[in-house]
Amino acid sequence: MSISVWILEDQLLAEHQALRHALEMAAVAEVTVVLIESRKAQRRLPYHRKRLALIMAAGRHYAAELRAKGYQVDYRQADDVASGLAAHCADYAPTQLLTMAASHYGLRQWQTHKAAAHLALPVTVLPNTQFLTSQFDPYPNPVPDKRYLMEYFYRKMRKHFNLLIEPDGSPTGGAWNYDKLNRETLPKQHTCPPIPTFTADAITLQAIADVANIETAVGSATDFNLAVTRADAQAAFADFLAHRLDLFGPYEDAMTTNEDTLYHSVLSPYMNLGLLAPMEMVAAAIERYQAGHVRLNSVEGFVRQIVGWREFVWWQYWRQMPGMRTKNHWQVNRPVPEFFWSGETDMHCMQTVIKRVLRTGFNHHIERLMVLCNFCVLAGIDPAEVNDWFMSLYIDAYDWVMYPNVIGMGLNADGGITATKPYIASANYINKMSDFCGSCKFKPKQRHGETACPFNLMYWNFLIEHEAVLRANPRMGPNVLALRHLDAAERAIVTREAQQFLETL
Ligand SMILES: Cc1cc2nc3c(=O)[nH]c(=O)nc-3n(C[C@H](O)[C@H](O)[C@H](O)COP(=O)(O)OP(=O)(O)OC[C@H]3O[C@@H](n4cnc5c(N)ncnc54)[C@H](O)[C@@H]3O)c2cc1C
Ligand code: SF4
Structure with a gap:
């Protein structure tokens, strides 16, 4: 044999x-x-x-x-x-x-x-065997097109795997979710602990040389310093547990010009290759909490990302494929703008995060969701093109994780099957959660006019254009309600200036 x-x-x-x-x-x-x-x-x-x-x-x-x-x-x-x-x-x-x-x-x-x-x-x-849902599937026979909320999926997973669950079955600390504590902005002059880097050995140096010759590729690997073995990936994880997990929660949604990764783990590239397993990671994080080294809102947030979101997107991928590839709920077809490949734009937030991914192959979640995808939804960029752009540039990109995150969560192109609402926001959100706007040519508080932030123009234009549909979504109600602050004349100005901006893309 x-x-x-x-x-x-x-x-x-x-x-x-x-x-x-x-x-x-x-x-x-x-x-x-x-x-x-x-x-x-x-x-x-x-x-x-x-x-x-x-x-x-x-x-x-x-x-x-x-x-x-x-x-x-x-x-x-x-x-x-x-x-x-x-x-x-x-x-x-x-x-x-x-x-x-x-x-x-x-x-x-x-x-x-x-x-x-x-x-x-x-x-x-x-x-x-790479996912926990192969051991326990919270919804083994999903009804087609029914919306399953990540939050309930996550609770079932936590209960089944007994993660942060008290003997009486209640969640540790009394709540399933500590999101409210996890929306802090980074203090000025704050320096985050750096992520560990790894020196390339002969095998890695050869790989770096080989990819230099791939004529279709973009970016550079000459400064490549990622983990490439399980031992290195475990060292990267140990570093996260010791130096960043405690503040992971509070600064999970924060963005800044000076820090690439803040308190994020940057472990998705290794998990997605199979070098680290989800259960070993959540178990070790919970142990750090139980030993009194990290706060509950951080460890719960980390467990939710892995046992909740990661498993949920895997589950959604298999539920929605192969149809997910061509979903285009908002019926949009604008090509991905040229500046997505150079970062050459006056929008400081877009410039920062695009140049960051072109340099490092990485953006953290909120940069992907609330800057890049937010822009793409508001500008009506073709979902398949956006998906290909993300697939091309990210060091953790794989089919199973990209479609649900881009087509589903990021662009709402699956009509809300993965996430219940489009993640759209005006400059207000970006200004609140980052330091990007301070050094931008555009004004985040200006709704229209020559220096108005393009996110504002596009945001209000999107609400005006889709007012009836959005009004019917309970989670979008407050956004649509805010339209009452715009009279007919202002609506007309916003619509005209948004179109002028979109024509420049
Ligand atoms: C538009 C868009 C594209 C994305 N593309 C990818 C991708 O190609 N590959 C990828 O692994 N993740 C992707 N994500 C999810 C998430 O942004 C990344 O997993 C996360 O930024 C990776 O950085 P980290 O390891 O520092 O994560 P942390 O913030 O430290 O989170 C811990 C872990 O949770 C998991 N996780 C958290 N959120 C998600 C999620 N929504 N989907 C899957 N896993 C999640 C990851 O394994 C991550 O390593 C995408 C999200 C969006 C909105
Ligand atoms: S003003 Fe607008 S374009 Fe400029 S950084 Fe802020 S959100 Fe981005």
Whole structure:
């Protein structure tokens, strides 16, 4: 018997279940692990070189670690996954292939329905173990188009996994959610603890050199300093627990010009590759709380991000695919503006966050949601184009997490199935939560006129244009009510100036 175990690029797990399964059936000498680097996948979009270098370096390190443990590993570069696997089978002649279900819808379809015929051998696809919902699904048979709230999904998860739950079943501290405590702005002159950086070894340096030659890629990886092994990712997590978790909650929504990551964990790139597992992370965070090192609103906020939001978007992806790809509830089609690829705009908030992602491959959640997506909703940018832009540039970007976050939460393009309301705001929100407006050419308090903030023009224009629809959404009521402050003449001015601005994009 000769078994091949195909490990996908984002399944770099400490314990991979296809490998474990193979070892129950055969001796180590009869098992070969195959990993494929697909040239087509690297060029599908204009990806950031840091994203490509991370995936490449992490995969190559994973292969090296398996070899060091005594496994035979076939690490291949191929035009695409299908031809790489076919070449592997031609060279190694396995009698069967074991793999774990992909996190990517299209790839999972191929694994399940086409791989066996293409490779002419039996293919076993084991269930994906990277998410907690594979152990417990709060809503196993969702009703199509019904809205399931993240908050209730999260509570069911917390109860099931017994996370921050008291012996009587109540949530620790008496509340499920401490969001109200988690909306502080960063004090002036405040310096946040830096995130740890990692020195590139020979494998990583080679990956950096390789991505420099990918002609379709954007950005630079020459200053690449991310974790690329499980040990490094664990060190990054330990650093977060020790230095940033305590203030994670209060400054979760804050934004600033000078700090790239504030008190965020910046662990999504490692979790999404499989280097860190969700349960080990929430358990360690809760332990820090129980030992008295961190406040409850921070640990609960962190647990909610992972056990709530992360699991919920995974669940929504599988519930809504493949239809999610083409959703366009607001029927908009403006192309992504040129400045999204350069950051060259007078809007200081947009300039800061776009230049940040072009430099680092990262923005934290509120920058993604309340600056970038807010802009895209208000400007009516085509959802599929926005999704591709995000997919291209972020170091933590994968299909399963991007569609629900961009099409669902960020743009409300799924008609409110993922999130109950469009996350839109005027300059008021950005001004309150950041220091961006102080050094901007535009005035955040001005509703119209030459120096009025474009977010204000677009926001009021959006409310005017969609007044009837938004009025029917209970969560948007207060926003629409504020329209009463605009008389007919002012509405006309706002509409005209918003159109003039939109024509410049
Ligand atoms: C438009 C948009 C695009 C996004 N694209 C991605 C993406 O490509 N990849 C990605 O992992 N996340 C994405 N997110 C979710 C979230 O912004 C990132 O997970 C988070 O910013 C990662 O930084 P962090 O690790 O410092 O997170 P923290 O703020 O420290 O949060 C802890 C962890 O919670 C999880 N998490 C929190 N919110 C979400 C969420 N909405 N969806 C999934 N996981 C969540 C992440 O694993 C994260 O590492 C997106 C959100 C928006 C609004
Ligand atoms: S004034 Fe408007 S464009 Fe300028 S930073 Fe503030 S919100 Fe952004």
